[in-house]
Amino acid sequence: MIKLTQTIQDLPHSPTLWANDLVHQKRKSNETVYHMGFGESPFPVPERLNIALGEAAHRKDYLPADGLPELIEAVREYYRPLLGDDYVDNSDILITPGSKLFLYSVQMAVEGDLLMPVPSWVSYGPQAHMLHTQVVKVPARLDDEGYHIDAETLRAAIHEGRKAGKNPTKLILNAPNNPTGLVIPDAELEAIAQVCREEEILIISDEIYGLVDYENTYRSITKYAxxxxxxxxxxxxHLSLGGWRIGVGFVPKALGGLHGALRVITSETWSCVPSPIQKASVEAYKRHQDVEDHIKACTEVHALMNRTISDGLKAHGIICPRTQGAFYNYPNFEPFRQGLAANGIVTGQDLHVTLLEKYNLAQISGKAFGENADVLTLRLSGCDYDGAVALAAYQAGEELNYAFVQKYAPRVIRAIEIFGEFLDAYAKPKTDSMIPVYSVSETQTSRAARK
Ligand SMILES: Cc1ncc(COP(=O)(O)O)c(C=O)c1O
Structure with a gap:
């Protein structure tokens, strides 16, 4: 018999993968499910990349641990305007099986504990746990415009962490952000960079959604640090190629041995990203007009879907800052706390379970993103539609407007309505006649129609 390590036993299953499996099970048994639980971009592979992958299929040799040189150079040129000449010229580049393993490897290579804003993507904390390092939480502040990482809150978290015997040495930042869908304003980036410099903190900037930027507002902190x-x-x-498992990491030469350490981790584990994938990916970094147009069109459709969700939820009275990028909204149900509590909903998990069980609406509770249990937030992903059909319609000239969402993403529209019905049923003081009886059906009248 084997015995699992304590580290693994203590690790919960990924809530996003769990939500995805549950939705697939329910759909197999012909239930109508509204899937806001999994952030997978629904668009097809651009034809140029399909062809390039086919042509590269014969490639079978191991590649250098840091990646195919031709790909590294293409990446460097592509990111010049986004990260700055100075940064790309003074950094080494590493090709990894998804950016997730780059993030994991950096955490592994750099001594000390992780400063993690709350809310933050679901995997940073578990990765720290797997590496036996601790997490020092940095609470983000919510106002009308969104979530903010205040420099002085960050500094206080560093100092308190140290006082408590922890050793915070690395800060994870993510923008456009999963779960909030927001970018970090320039002035905040500058202030964060200054604190990190003064406190000798490494910044691990997760910019995987950098090109899913709805208004060209995203900036990299590399400008300041x-x-x-x-x-x-x-x-x-931005190219919906999660299953290709191709990630890119930039490592400043100024960080001494870090790049070498990451190469060692690579060579002792996955060796290299598959050669056909690396070769085909070169075409994604050549600024071919067709590929760039595809990225832009996909981002515009993401913006339409996710902003329809922000606006719809806001119209129900839910706090939901208008999303600026990625595929997400992160609504906060605090204005309904009292009514929800009267109906037994007092935690984010209660919210999550009620919407899933009573309305077949899959989403993830804020707890998975580091929040305390009583915080009434959910992460919603706006990807539940046929991306190939929607993209083709847009490319054929259909306008991106509410009617487009109704036509090509009816489950997204229905999910927004369900939030209204949920609040009608659960956020008002409970009387016997209001105990909700609900069965899911696509044809139910909308909240607006009932009013
Ligand atoms: C914030 C964030 N970072 C990193 C990743 C990892 O992406 P990949 O490993 O596919 O590059 C994801 C994927 O869901 C993400 O949402």
Whole structure:
């Protein structure tokens, strides 16, 4: 018999993969499910990349641990305008099986504990746990415009962490952000960079959604802290190629041995990203007009879908800052706390379970993103539609407007309505006649129609 390590026993299953499996099970048994639980971009592979992968299929040799030189150079040129000449010229680049393993490897290579804003993507904390390092939480502040990482809150978290015997040495930053869908304003980036420099903190900047940027508002912190920032990116999000497992990491030469350490980790584990994938990916970094147009069109459709969700939820009275990038909204149900509590909903998990069980609406509770249990937030992904059909319609000239969402993403529209019905049923003081009886059906009248 084997015995699993304590580290693994203590690790919960990924909530996003769990939600995805549950939705697939329910759909197999012909239930109508509204899937806001999994952030997978639904668009097809651009034809140029399909062809390039076919042509590269015969390639079978191991590649250098840091990646195919031709790909590394293409990546460097592609990111010049985004990260700055200075940064790309003074950094080494590493090709990894998804950016997730770059993030994991950096955490492994750099001594000390992880400063993690809350909310943050689901995997940073578990990765720290797998590496036996601790997490020092940095609470983000919510206002009308969104979530903010205040420099002085960050500094206080560093100092308190140290006082408590922890050793915070690395800060994870992510923008456009999963789960909030927001970018970090320039002035905040500058202030964060200054604290990190003064406190000798490495910045691990997760920029995987950098090109899923709805209004060209995203900026990299490399502008303010080029010598102490690693950047991770890849093709999973803006080109919907998550299953290709191709990630890219930038490592400033100023960080001494870090690049060498990452090469060692690579050579002792996955050796290299598959050669056909690396060769085909070169075409994604050549600024071919057709590929660039595809990225832009996909981002515009993401913006339409996710902003329809932000606006729809806001119209129900839910706090939901208008999303600026990625595929997400992160609504906060605090204005309904009292009514929800009267109906037994007092935690984010209660919210999550009620919407899933009573309405077949899959989403993830804020707890998975580091929040305390009583925080009433959910992460919603706006990807539940046929991306190939929607993209083709847009490319054929259909306008991106509410009617487009109704036509090509009816489950997204229905999910927004369900939030209204849920609040009608659960956020008002409970009387006997209001105990909700609900069965899911596509044909139910909308909240607006009932009013
Ligand atoms: C914030 C964030 N970072 C990193 C990743 C990892 O992406 P990949 O490993 O596919 O590059 C994801 C994927 O869901 C993500 O949402």
């Amino acid at each position: 080029p010598d102490i920032t690693t950047v991770s990116t890849g093709l999973s999000k």
